[in-house]
Amino acid sequence: MDRRRVKESTVMEVGPDGVAIITIINPPVNSLSFDVLHSLKESFDQASQRDDVKAIVVTGAKGKFSGGFDISAFGGHQETKELQKPGFLSVEIITDTIEASRKPTVAAIDGLALGGGLELAMACSARLSTSNAQLGLPELQLGIIPGFGGTQRLPRLVGLSKALEMMLNSKPVKGREAFSLGLVDGVVSPDELLNTARQWTLDILNHRRPWVVSLYRNDKIEPLGEAREILKFARSRAQKEAPNLKHPLVCIDVIEEGIVSGPRAGLWKEAEASEELSHSDTSKSLIHIFFAKRGTSKVPGVTDIGLVPRHVKKVAIIGGGLMGSGIATALILSNYSVILKEVNEQLLDAGVKRIKSNLQNRVNEGEIAEENFEKAVSLLKGSLDYESLKDVDMVIEIGERTKSHDRIVGAHFFSLAHVTPLLEIVRTKQTSPQVIVDLLDISKKIKKTPVVIGNCTGFAVNRMFFPYTQAGLLLVERGADVYQIDEAITKFGMPMGPFRLADLVGFGVAVATGTQFIRNFPERTYKSMLIPLLQEDKRTGEATHKGFYLYDDKRKASVDPELKNFIEKARSISGVSIDPKLVKLQETDIIEMILFPVVNEACRILDEGIAVKADDLDISAVMGMGFPP
Template sequence: MDTAVQNESRFVHYRQRDDIGLIVIDSPPVNALGHGVRAGLMTALNEAVADAQVKAVVLTAAGRTFPAGADIREFGKPAQPPSLSEVIAAVESSGKLTVAALHGTAFGGGLELALGCDYRFAAVEAKLGLPEVKLGLLPGAGGTQRLPRLIGVAATLPIIVEGNPVPATEAKALGLVDALAEPGSSGDSFIDAALVYARSLLAEGAVKRPLGEMPVQQPDADLFESFEAKTRQRRRGFEAPLVCIESVRNAVALPFAEGLKQERALFEKLRDSAQSRAQRHAFFAEREVAKVPGLAKDTPTNPVAEAAVIGAGTMGGGIAMVFANAGIPVRLLDAQEEALERGLGVIRRNYEATAKKGRLTAAEVEERMALIRPTVSYDDLATVDLVIEAVFEDMELKKKVFAELDRVCKPGAILATNTSTLDVDAIAAATGRPESVLGLHFFSPANVMKLLEVVRGQATSDEVLATAMRLGKRVGKVAVAVGNCYGFVGNRMLHRRQSEAMLLVEEGAAPEQVDKVLTDFGFPMGPFAMSDLAGIDVGWRIRNERRKAGDPEAPEYNWLDAIAERGRYGQKTKAGVYRYEEGSRTPIPDPEVAQIIAEHVRSKGVAQRSIEDREILERCLYAMVNEGARILEEGIAVRALEIDVIWIYGYGFPVYRGGPMFWANEIGAEAVSAACSAFRAASGREVWQPAPLLARLAETGGRFGDL
């Protein structure tokens, strides 16, 4: 039975259960290992160690999870003892048999704390991991030194270098966990099961197993080299994964104490690096975008039990999969039976390809296909709660679709457009319920890409916006609320970059040179390879639409239009800016394109020159930053972090650079503004005039985000 509570702190409770000392961390929501928790742990441990009646200590946590990591809000602040490493060392050397009872997510410092214990007991549903690499860090409290001593180097490297969670059942097979609780154990029942396990260890005469005193089994001779080579390929440009490998290598090569010392030095080097600052910014930004400024937290939302998608093409089919993957029944409508059948065939092939990789069972494929219900009749949409239009980027066509939706959809149904550029308010005007209309801009392929731009129109109600944001999370997307303008946030900035890239080619750079500069910066592909992937005809049609509409800011006819007019639409036609061999997606420079560009340049009378890589990088990226500043000034994005998240998750901006606005902060507003002014002077183009916000930040030494 319990004795009186002893040395109870705000964050850690200690109780004696007969001959077991029970330490419970209680610092919601995730029991992060901040200073108060660390100090409480040390006090409770000392209490248990001092009590001769206590034969073993069980360390666990209240609430929904074991500590899910350190409190990264403490980064950059003066260290307050005891450090986590000191707490773990005290646990390891306590003289008492120690058991970590893990539930929820034992991540980062939480798992490192568990590694300081002699045994680990886990709930079946628990997940364990060392995800610090995703913040540009390495485990800094002994994780890279203790884990290989417990499970070996070969099993350790992917856990630390990839940073993905390990299910408790897999952890048990690896030897990371010693025993599992019965399924469904939680709360007091889980703690009781952990106490029973601890007593069974005592009854068996189990001994202490301090990992710091154990040797590391020598790995295969080429293990580190082969794993590092694969990591360089998979995580191109990232620093932390390679430093993680170095630290695990130290566990093999150095005595434990020296390995810990080197681990700490490497951790501090990474913590202070530009890449880690950027990745930590991205981590917090992703969570902040869910909180829409001006939208009350308690805004009511509408249920979405059934959805519909208009258009069974690439985007429509992908969006239908998004809903089916989330278990939401979805009507898939197309005007043509043939197009509908073709779209369903593509969806099935996508699911079956996933099943071949072992990520879905055959039964799950059929379950998801059954949730997608084809139709050619708008009348079948009368009961849906949400409908998303995904037809061609043609304003008149979209207006016709929305007029028909207004006729058939029930009151309160949300009417959304997947347009990537067009005016959401103009589309909403085709209905008698503009308050129910907004943009839900999925990114291609919709079933893969994480970003969802939620575009609020002038009349969109708070309830509809809140419902869309909540739905985004439900279907596994990072939803970002933005305002309505041409291209919204992502494509508006993309088109500025693309315009600059096009001009650079006219002035003398080769498309492959421009692409290489951007991929060397960290993008997964350059602007012209991306055009080929998306389909050149898409942008060509958008530009033609703007010209037909008399848009004064519509781009003039360019060499990419000339390529599209020859039927070179990109990868789907095996020819675009590059050519592609059958069965390959590798872009190959094509002399025919060089000739088309040369003819276009001659017709414009442009004098070409040699262009350095630095100019390409600055013109492409500073154009984006300057446009981003205008977007902030106009309130299309309320915060710089929205822009960063959109570009990281929608366009492949390297996360280790933090997004375009964070990256600009690292460069400095003064330097960016000065470069924009210099490009304006050299080109005479007003588009290079520094945005008012950028100019103000340059004058004051401010940063995007300090608004």
């Protein structure tokens, strides 16, 4: 077998059957750097020129086809010659070299075929994959669009509606679904993948299978009028779901260009749009968040000293209320055995029912199979005494009785605990690195993003955002409008403004937590009388249908004209007067006056060493409070 290596990033082997196997080698996920792409082109050029090569198989080393373009290259790509010629990589390499090859090409996909990896595969004459391979175009979550022809080829392979769903939601599909959609032409076991792909290329060569050029397929694209209606619906939905984001609309425009003006025109529009978006603030921010999220599990002095996580199988949870049952659900969903400890039979039954209901909801949503429900429930045991906890590996919600303070660590989940993605791991000065490593491992298994922080009032998220509502109250008592503030903040990208959030959380919780911050940070807290006055009137937020807003039976919020009376009374008690400048605040002023105090508090948390790095606080804000990434 002839084996040639091109620039260390691809290897070409030509077998006695005349099939060249080109393997992408760029650990850990065979990402497509500029070097890899040029190396691929060289390999294809060689294969096309060699008389002993009849057909080509493209695959990736070590069970991964390709995880896509290396986004770490985005930051420094402005100077590269490729981008002085828009579309060079996409059109010249993917389309005019790989797809235009005079020899049939089959992509043999195992592991990952994401982003540029899938776009490369779609340019081949056919695709084979394993059943568990993941195929998708997740570029939009990085503020860019597919830039190697994905906007043109995916709709032609799976239809317009499914292609829009996969791109706009950054949602990959597994091999079996990819086959049913027509994205791949066959599903093969990993052991047989390469041999089957070799034979498939020869079958195409000998006209036993069709030779399909994806870019020019049109059998799955709807007639123009119908296609435009689908695109119109996608646009309105994208604007509703992410009103601040431009790139989903650009993606839809590029897809439409290919349908209206032909795929070649679509490719050039895609290339130009990709370059422009890769320089945008949105893309820079989302790429920052991507790397920051990956970095939260790296903690200096903890994860870099060679410790291995211990095996945790059984976890005890003290208390089965809303939070305890949510934590139990998250653990059970990841196959941990859970003992739920309660003080009496009635509370225990209620806790077990909550957990079963949470699991049933996951079945209803299709996240766990019906046949796995009983198995999940069997992992749960209830208990009324501490004796049953003697052989557990970890206990959640206890610690003051133990003398082993090196084993105590905080695990701060957010409600709903089995749904929200963030987990604050709170270490004391005595917590051992081993315990933190253990909890980092558990957080990964229960699909949470962990942030390791020190102990302080409110930990990271709640401490960062305590000025959020306080700044709002200060502005309102001095003349700003409650509803204008909430509207400006939601327009900025937060899930809800400070007053709608206070209603959702409930005033009881708001006052209890606010009191803690007033006690601990008296020099920078604002004591407003507005919430206590609302409480006196039996208004405690959304649960009572009255707070800063009025709520109907479906908990839909509406403006309350009576609110101004409470604000006026709060002003008179506090002895403050209206500031004319605050009555007519611009949106940008509102955003800065509400959120700059949050930024300042984050800086204090960092300065005090509560957080290890600024990136961790960015992730805490995004995943804990829904701050726009």
